[in-house]
Amino acid sequence: MCRCNLVFALSVPLRLTFPAILGIKTSAWNWINFPNLKFQIQCSEMDQNYDAAYMLRAIELSELAYKSGKGLPIGCVITKNGKIIGEGHNEVFQRMNPTAHAEMVAIEKACGQTESVQLSGCELYTTVEPCPMCLAAIYWAKIDKVYYANTSSQVEPFGFDDSFIFDELRKNAAERQIGYLHVTEPTAFHVIEKWKDADDAAAYPWDEKGI
Numbered sequence: 001m002c003r004c005n006l007v008f009a010l011s012v013p014l015r016l017t018f019p020a021i022l023g024i025k026t027s028a029w030n031w032i033n034f035p036n037l038k039f040q041i042q043c044s045e046m047d048q049n050y051d052a053a054y055m056l057r058a059i060e061l062s063e064l065a066y067k068s069g070k071g072l073p074i075g076c077v078i079t080k081n082g083k084i085i086g087e088g089h090n091e092v093f094q095r096m097n098p099t100a101h102a103e104m105v106a107i108e109k110a111c112g113q114t115e116s117v118q119l120s121g122c123e124l125y126t127t128v129e130p131c132p133m134c135l136a137a138i139y140w141a142k143i144d145k146v147y148y149a150n151t152s153s154q155v156e157p158f159g160f161d162d163s164f165i166f167d168e169l170r171k172n173a174a175e176r177q178i179g180y181l182h183v184t185e186p187t188a189f190h191v192i193e194k195w196k197d198a199d200d201a202a203a204y205p206w207d208e209k210g211i
């Protein structure tokens with residue numbers, strides 16, 4: 001566990017208990033290596049904008065998830081301009097959908113609320129460090145910042161192990177456990193070409209929404 005994570009893991013319970021007393025705010029970055037990229041998740045260690053109330057709500061949702069039998073104990077809240085615009089918890093078992101992670105559910109709700117597929121200007125609070133799928137979704141949604149409580153290494157002994165996916169991403173496609181093969185099929189590319197030439201609104205719905 002890096003120093004940043006250790007300090008944060010120790011500081012969260014304190015700040016959740018005494019948020020009014022602990023008003024000290026600094027920031028830190030937790031750097032993660034991704035295949036050929038170096039990107040950053042903001043670690044939320046005493047961040048200027050961090051609001052413990054939103055993390056408390058995410059924790060509340062994480063408890064609701066397993067007590068209701070709907071999913072694993074992970075909760076997520078998305079905020080914009082000081083308001084919650086989307087929240088959720090893991091719904092993998094409720095939906096019978098392995099992609100229904102708390103972050104995915106919250107992103108879906110926030111996008112529905114804002115009628116946009118971009119969540120720039122938003123911050124995401126989650127009770128567990130996002131998995132590779134949710135991390136990618138966070139980037140697709142253009143969320144500004146991520147605050148997470150439990151680290152991957154903290155929850156890995158409980159079966160939340162996503163390190164093998166990060167390992168897979170570092171491999172060449174041909175070396176991955178799941179067969180990942182390129183096939184030659186020109187018709188598939190023709191659809192892309194036809195879409196590029198299409199001028200009807202149905203082909204470009206985001207233009208109408210001003211996205």
Ligand SMILES: [Zn+2]
Pocket residue numbers: 101102103130131132133134135
């Ligand atoms: Zn996930």
